[in-house]
Amino acid sequence: MKKSKSTSSKKKPRHDYRRDLETAAKQMILIRRVDTLIKLILRSIIKNLKVEHAGLLLYEKSKDSYIVTVSRGKGGLKIPTGLTKITKDNTLVKYFTDKQLRIFGEGPLILGKLSSYLNSRTTRASKELRIFLQDLAFQFSLYNAKACIPGFFREELIFILFLGQKVNRKPLNQEELGFLSVLSSDAVMAIQNAWYFQDLDKQLNRNKNLFLQTVMALATAIEAKDKYTSGHTERVSYYSLLLADELRRTNNDLQKDWDKFIQDLKIASLLHDIGKIGLREGVLNKPGFLTDEERSEMQKHPLVGSSILNQVDEFNQPILGVKYHHERYDGEGYPEKLKGEKIPLIAQVIAVADTYDAMVSDRPYRKGMPKDQVIQEIRKNRGRQFSPVTVDAFLSLCKQGKI
Amino acid sequence: MPKVLVVDDEVEITVFLCNFLKRFDIESQKASDPKTALAAFNQFKPDWVFLDIKMPDKDGFELLEEFKKINSKVKAIMITGKDDKESQDKAKGLGACDYIVKPLDLEELHEKIEKHIL
Numbered sequence: 001m002k003k004s005k006s007t008s009s010k011k012k013p014r015h016d017y018r019r020d021l022e023t024a025a026k027q028m029i030l031i032r033r034v035d036t037l038i039k040l041i042l043r044s045i046i047k048n049l050k051v052e053h054a055g056l057l058l059y060e061k062s063k064d065s066y067i068v069t070v071s072r073g074k075g076g077l078k079i080p081t082g083l084t085k086i087t088k089d090n091t092l093v094k095y096f097t098d099k100q101l102r103i104f105g106e107g108p109l110i111l112g113k114l115s116s117y118l119n120s121r122t123t124r125a126s127k128e129l130r131i132f133l134q135d136l137a138f139q140f141s142l143y144n145a146k147a148c149i150p151g152f153f154r155e156e157l158i159f160i161l162f163l164g165q166k167v168n169r170k171p172l173n174q175e176e177l178g179f180l181s182v183l184s185s186d187a188v189m190a191i192q193n194a195w196y197f198q199d200l201d202k203q204l205n206r207n208k209n210l211f212l213q214t215v216m217a218l219a220t221a222i223e224a225k226d227k228y229t230s231g232h233t234e235r236v237s238y239y240s241l242l243l244a245d246e247l248r249r250t251n252n253d254l255q256k257d258w259d260k261f262i263q264d265l266k267i268a269s270l271l272h273d274i275g276k277i278g279l280r281e282g283v284l285n286k287p288g289f290l291t292d293e294e295r296s297e298m299q300k301h302p303l304v305g306s307s308i309l310n311q312v313d314e315f316n317q318p319i320l321g322v323k324y325h326h327e328r329y330d331g332e333g334y335p336e337k338l339k340g341e342k343i344p345l346i347a348q349v350i351a352v353a354d355t356y357d358a359m360v361s362d363r364p365y366r367k368g369m370p371k372d373q374v375i376q377e378i379r380k381n382r383g384r385q386f387s388p389v390t391v392d393a394f395l396s397l398c399k400q401g402k403i
Numbered sequence: 404m405p406k407v408l409v410v411d412d413e414v415e416i417t418v419f420l421c422n423f424l425k426r427f428d429i430e431s432q433k434a435s436d437p438k439t440a441l442a443a444f445n446q447f448k449p450d451w452v453f454l455d456i457k458m459p460d461k462d463g464f465e466l467l468e469e470f471k472k473i474n475s476k477v478k479a480i481m482i483t484g485k486d487d488k489e490s491q492d493k494a495k496g497l498g499a500c501d502y503i504v505k506p507l508d509l510e511e512l513h514e515k516i517e518k519h520i521l
Contacts, residue, residue, distance in 0.1 A: 067506050077422070080415040087508035142509040 007155050017179040020048050022182060028190035032197040038070040046072055049176055053077035053164040059085055064088060066160060074106060078146055080156025091135045096150040107181045108149045111140045112171050147172055149180050151188045158188055165181050175369045219270040224276055226284055232357055237269035238351035242402055246393040254345060265346055272350050274335045275305030287365035302326055321346035325354055348387040352394050405520050407431040408449035410440045410466065412458040420453060421466040429517060444470055451520055456490055457483045469498050480515065
């Protein structure tokens with residue numbers, strides 16, 4: 001009884017590396033940013049192994065080198081992010097990537113082992129190998145490192161993790177080295193994962209841009225045909241987005257997903273007149289008044305536009321803006337005589353932006369109205385032609401000097 | 404032993420470089436803005452300066468010119484963000500001895516310290 005007590009008091013509670021590893025791995029898989037991920041890994045190492053400093057040289061394709069991505073440690077041992085690099089012909093990289101040179105086996109390379117090999121009289125290394133190993137030890141000294149751990153994905157060396165000495169100055173024991181090996185292979189998977197996500201994001205962005213550029217191209221097609229209204233589309237889009245920002249600020253509960261709404265609005269405002277592409281030239285570019293027949297043809301453009309855009313799934317929301325931007329709040333608009341809040345917000349916004357720009361802009365057959373007068377006109381139509389919230393947002397923007 | 408003044412607008416970099424120089428028993432001081440740099444230059448009287456070229460208030464070249472006015476014999480190693488010939492030529496024209504490109508290869512830095520300063 002007494003005996004067992006004395007042994008248990010001698011023995012310090014053992015560090016549970018397995019649990020640390022599980023925690024680290026669980027956290028890692030959730031993180032998609034490479035630098036955040038590496039910070040987490042280094043923190044876990046410093047905390048668990050109690051080393052003075054640790055850093056990670058991560059392979060960067062564009063520079064074809066390994067760059068210090070994160071380094072942690074006190075004072076001058078911490079290397080600022082991105083400050084230093086090692087190139088592919090560096091002895092450290094060569095050691096880890098060349099099986100013939102990897103004489104201490106796979107996994108962590110310990111300076112202590114390397115030094116005692118070099119200092120041992122029984123070592124029968126060739127002169128070349130000796131020079132190589134001496135240079136390897138020198139590379140360790142440059143980074144104040146006591147251990148380097150490679151990170152491989154298949155055959156590729158993705159990173160080199162370097163560790164300073166332990167705070168208690170003892171060498172790393174077998175268990176700690178095992179912890180590092182497992183952590184390193186977990187880290188490889190997590191970094192690889194994060195890289196995939198980054199690539200995916202890039203690809204997604206590229207597609208998004210392509211889509212938006214296609215929309216712009218379509219919008220230009222209308223402008224090319226309607227020579228009187230050059231720049232109108234872009235201005236309507238500009239005012240629409242201003243209005244949306246203002247609405248988001250003042251009436252946030254109008255939309256659940258504002259970012260999506262603004263995306264859709266951008267597309268809808270650029271394409272709101274796309275239906276005019278189907279109009280006869282004589283009607284579209286006619287200076288002065290239209291006959292009844294011509295007017296009813298003109299008034300078809302929202303429907304024509306919506307049927308053009310119907311071909312594209314992504315346009316299901318923008319279509320509402322195109323189709324209903326000539327509806328009136330009092331129900332006297334076209335094409336469906338929608339009334340009040342039946343008119344989608346996206347169309348309410350475009351209606352104000354479209355009317356404002358049409359009224360202030362010059363046309364070959366008439367001068368634009370003075371801005372003050374147009375603002376008066378829009379104010380007068382609050383709740384008649386336009387929805388109250390959008391007019392309020394519009395007036396607020398005028399007050400702020402944004403319009 | 405020669406003395407080195409390290410000037411970079413990023414404090415962390417100056418800390419690291421001074422610490423690196425300490426391994427060679429080289430005495431150094433750090434500065435991360437032009438005013439401190441000039442004051443340190445006058446007081447510390449370094450034989451060498453490590454100068455970051457791209458800094459917000461005054462760039463490394465301007466600073467080097469001012470250093471040279473105070474002590475025409477001062478020698479400089481410039482630290483540049485990119486490997487372009489233009490700034491290297493400019494560095495040489497102003498009498499800088501060498502330049503190092505970020506991200507630094509510590510082996511190269513080690514060599515340059517041995518070659519020039521020691």
